[in-house]
Amino acid sequence: MLSRTADNIYWLARYVERADCLARILDVAQRLSYLPVTYGGSTNEWSSVLLTAGCADAFVEKHGPIENATEENVVSFLALDPENPTSIRNCFEVARTNARSVRTALTSEMWDAINASWIELRGFPDRALTREELTRFLAFVKETSLRFDGAMHRTMLRNDAFWFARTGVHMERADNTARILDVKYHVLLPDEEQVGGPLDYFQWASILRSVSALTAFHWVYRDSVKPWLVADLLILNRAMPRSLASCYENLANSLDDIADAYGRQGPSQRLARSIRARLTNQSIDDVFHTGLHEFISEFISDNNKLGAEITEQYLT
Amino acid sequence: MRRIFDEMSGEDGAIRSAYETLSSWLDKVPREVLDQRRKEAEFIFRRIGITFAVYGEQNSQERLIPFDIVPRIITNQEWAGLSKGLEQRVKALNLYIKDVYSKREVLRAGIVPEDLVYKNPAFRPEMNGQRVPHDLYVHIAGIDIVRTDPDTFYVLEDNARTPSGVSYMLENREIMLRLFPELFSMHKVAPVDKYADDLLATLKSLSPRAGSEPNVAILTPGIYNSAYYEHSFLADKLGVDLVEGRDLFVKDNVVFMRTTEGPKRVDVIYRRLDDDFLDPLAFRPDSVLGVPGLMSAYQAGNVTLTNAVGTGVADDKAVYSYMPDIIRFYLGEEPLLPNVPTWRCREPEHLKYVLDHLEELVVKEVHGSGGYGMLVGPKSDKAQIEVFRAKLKHDPANFIAQPTLALSTCPTLVEEGVAPRHVDLRPFILSGSDRVRIVPGGLTRVAMKEGSLVVNSSQGGGTKDTWVLDA
Numbered sequence: 038m039l040s041r042t043a044d045n046i047y048w049l050a051r052y053v054e055r056a057d058c059l060a061r062i063l064d065v066a067q068r069l070s071y072l073p074v075t076y077g078g079s080t081n082e083w084s085s086v087l088l089t090a091g092c093a094d095a096f097v098e099k100h101g102p103i104e105n106a107t108e109e110n111v112v113s114f115l116a117l118d119p120e121n122p123t124s125i126r127n128c129f130e131v132a133r134t135n136a137r138s139v140r141t142a143l144t145s146e147m148w149d150a151i152n153a154s155w156i157e158l159r160g161f162p163d164r165a166l167t168r169e170e171l172t173r174f175l176a177f178v179k180e181t182s183l184r185f186d187g188a189m190h191r192t193m194l195r196n197d198a199f200w201f202a203r204t205g206v207h208m209e210r211a212d213n214t215a216r217i218l219d220v221k222y223h224v225l226l227p228d229e230e231q232v233g234g235p236l237d238y239f240q241w242a243s244i245l246r247s248v249s250a251l252t253a254f255h256w257v258y259r260d261s262v263k264p265w266l267v268a269d270l271l272i273l274n275r276a277m278p279r280s281l282a283s284c285y286e287n288l289a290n291s292l293d294d295i296a297d298a299y300g301r302q303g304p305s306q307r308l309a310r311s312i313r314a315r316l317t318n319q320s321i322d323d324v325f326h327t328g329l330h331e332f333i334s335e336f337i338s339d340n341n342k343l344g345a346e347i348t349e350q351y352l353t
Numbered sequence: 354m355r356r357i358f359d360e361m362s363g364e365d366g367a368i369r370s371a372y373e374t375l376s377s378w379l380d381k382v383p384r385e386v387l388d389q390r391r392k393e394a395e396f397i398f399r400r401i402g403i404t405f406a407v408y409g410e411q412n413s414q415e416r417l418i419p420f421d422i423v424p425r426i427i428t429n430q431e432w433a434g435l436s437k438g439l440e441q442r443v444k445a446l447n448l449y450i451k452d453v454y455s456k457r458e459v460l461r462a463g464i465v466p467e468d469l470v471y472k473n474p475a476f477r478p479e480m481n482g483q484r485v486p487h488d489l490y491v492h493i494a495g496i497d498i499v500r501t502d503p504d505t506f507y508v509l510e511d512n513a514r515t516p517s518g519v520s521y522m523l524e525n526r527e528i529m530l531r532l533f534p535e536l537f538s539m540h541k542v543a544p545v546d547k548y549a550d551d552l553l554a555t556l557k558s559l560s561p562r563a564g565s566e567p568n569v570a571i572l573t574p575g576i577y578n579s580a581y582y583e584h585s586f587l588a589d590k591l592g593v594d595l596v597e598g599r600d601l602f603v604k605d606n607v608v609f610m611r612t613t614e615g616p617k618r619v620d621v622i623y624r625r626l627d628d629d630f631l632d633p634l635a636f637r638p639d640s641v642l643g644v645p646g647l648m649s650a651y652q653a654g655n656v657t658l659t660n661a662v663g664t665g666v667a668d669d670k671a672v673y674s675y676m677p678d679i680i681r682f683y684l685g686e687e688p689l690l691p692n693v694p695t696w697r698c699r700e701p702e703h704l705k706y707v708l709d710h711l712e713e714l715v716v717k718e719v720h721g722s723g724g725y726g727m728l729v730g731p732k733s734d735k736a737q738i739e740v741f742r743a744k745l746k747h748d749p750a751n752f753i754a755q756p757t758l759a760l761s762t763c764p765t766l767v768e769e770g771v772a773p774r775h776v777d778l779r780p781f782i783l784s785g786s787d788r789v790r791i792v793p794g795g796l797t798r799v800a801m802k803e804g805s806l807v808v809n810s811s812q813g814g815g816t817k818d819t820w821v822l823d824a
Contacts, residue, residue, distance in 0.1 A: 068530065071541075256592035
């Protein structure tokens with residue numbers, strides 16, 4: 038297949054996934070902002086939202102120092118701002134543009150999922166959304182990614198186009214989970230004083246919510262929410278679809294499928310396998326021992342490296 | 354009669370400070386918007402499947418409990434007082450039940466008459482001398498609270514068996530968060546979603562097996578039970594298995610569940626099944642919902658049942674009237690939350706008073722629940738009153754009577770707009786071996802009919818989200 042086609046499919050999948058992640062982040066931040074201070078609510082949640090979304094630089098360019106972040110300007114910047122290259126609106130724009138250029142490589146169901154959402158998106162006003170409108174908007178975004186993902190799974194041939202799409206989904210997802218951990222890791226560190234106060238619970242719960250895993254948590258650990266278990270779930274647990282380990286399991290498999298089809302292994306396969314091995318062979322104690330923050334920073338840089346390798350090997 | 358206390362506009366129409374923001378929001382918001390939101394809420398309830406069944410009604414297998422979108426507000430200070438009183442009450446309930454099944458000092462001291470224990474159909478002789486883990490019997494309590502003025506909260510009823518409604522408390526909040534984010538941004542509302550985490554910690558703390566990871570399960574009578582939604586909801590939130598009687602078996606006095614990987618030992622069972630049905634070998638032999646041998650496993654100390662067997666001995670309406678004395682007897686403290694004054698028809702002078710004042714009193718069956726079998730004097734006609742007069746004379750001990758309280762009202766969205774309707778409150782109190790946990794608030798039930806005092810869902814009552822405001 039053409040490198041350009043593969044590139045389009047890969048980025049199409051990444052942008053739909055990114056829109057979904059942004060919607061979750063906004064959802065959780067909004068919820069945290071309602072919390073009374075005694076329950077861990079805080080008013081400067083919004084700058085950390087920008088960091089988690091990876092949009093801090095673009096925000097500073099438009100709105101000045103990051104301290105200017107408020108609920109209003111962060112929400113409009115991330116949701117519908119055409120000037121923010123990775124606002125949800127632009128994610129959908131780019132996804133659709135990519136989809137249009139490779140329509141023949143997509144099934145009609147996938148095209149329909151993305152195009153219908155793009156049309157519906159234009160029905161949302163250009164002005165700042167009210168909170169009620171935002172709630173509806175975020176539900177719509179999540180619905181879109183479910184439809185798109187479902188269409189991909191149900192209708193695509195299992196060939197390189199499918200594997201590039203899956204690679205895109207899991208690259209983006211790993212990046213997102215890692216950035217949530219990167220911004221919030223301090224909340225998960227063992228604290229000598231007063232672990233388990235209500236303040237901590239709602240911070241941990243919101244991390245779990247941002248990857249839709251609050252209920253999953255109880256099913257996996259059958260325990261009250263505890264910080265090291267949250268870290269374990271998001272980093273090492275392969276049963277959890279948004280964990281780093283699960284993303285890399287999928288990445289390594291998709292890349293291997295591509296290599297099998299093309300009859301040739303390359304640097305991206307090797308790198309994906311070595312990152313997967315690191316996530317499989319460690320316990321969460323090891324991770325805390327070497328330092329949670331260091332571990333995550335290293336992961337993010339490795340993940341970026343893999344993105345670059347994939348581009349180099351296949352997409353250009 | 355004095356004016357009814359409205360929690361928003363007080364007794365004189367002046368908006369109380371906790372409600373100022375909500376009140377001005379209600380003044381501004383167009384009626385269509387409220388109607389629209391109410392419809393959306395109903396749609397979400399249906400979609401999630403939060404339904405209940407009313408026994409004895411045809412074609413109403415799955416009904417929705419009316420949900421009122423106007424929240425009820427309680428201040429932090431009010432809640433602080435309430436939660437202290439609730440903790441005290443549940444502590445006393447636990448001590449009382451322990452005593453009833455062991456030394457019976459409360460009977461010897463003449464605080465509670467003996468027949469209220471021995472002749473109580475909820476009394477379980479099997480529990481005599483039976484130790485339960487940490488001496489706790491009522492691990493999950495629902496205490497019904499009513500309010501009559503700014504400063505007075507009464508306990509209306511203790512529910513020490515299997516109180517339900519907590520799933521509504523949790524889902525009501527989720528739906529309100531979805532429908533009214535604007536209102537949440539204007540109020541600092543204490544969250545309730547830690548309940549699942551708290552309940553799991555409570556249940557695990559009660560495991561009879563030290564050292565190993567406790568296996569907790571929720572025992573449901575099955576999908577035809579009126580509270581089945583709640584059972585499945587809780588099992589999902591806790592991440593524990595929802596079992597029916599046929600999923601469990603007892604071998605050598607140990608309870609196991611049948612799993613795809615073979616039998617798995619069960620340590621704690623949060624049973625949503627009445628005592629009578631728990632074990633056909635010990636109680637009703639015709640019960641197909643229970644588990645043969647469960648009671649002997651329980652008596653051998655190999656499994657914890659929550660709530661314990663026999664807690665009903667503490668929560669009927671006759672024992673209720675003794676609760677203030679019970680609190681004083683065990684804790685040496687004055688009750689922080691008062692009882693509604695209660696006439697025990699079993700006592701001749703009380704009976705005489707009640708018979709003379711039926712038109713103004715509420716008469717309840719001692720073992721009734723769900724709003725069935727009661728007389729609300731001021732709302733009843735002559736014939737209904739005469740029926741009750743006959744019942745009372747026939748079996749006085751089966752009844753208590755209380756003054757018709759001027760229950761507080763809360764603004765509620767009804768046909769003709771936002772209007773005051775009577776409410777009560779059911780907070781849920783969790784008692785684990787480590788500590789007592791209460792999430793701020795509880796389930797507010799509201800009588801949707803004008804003037805009605807009956808809030809039970811089986812009688813057409815609805816629910817509201819309850820907001821404890823953090824300062």
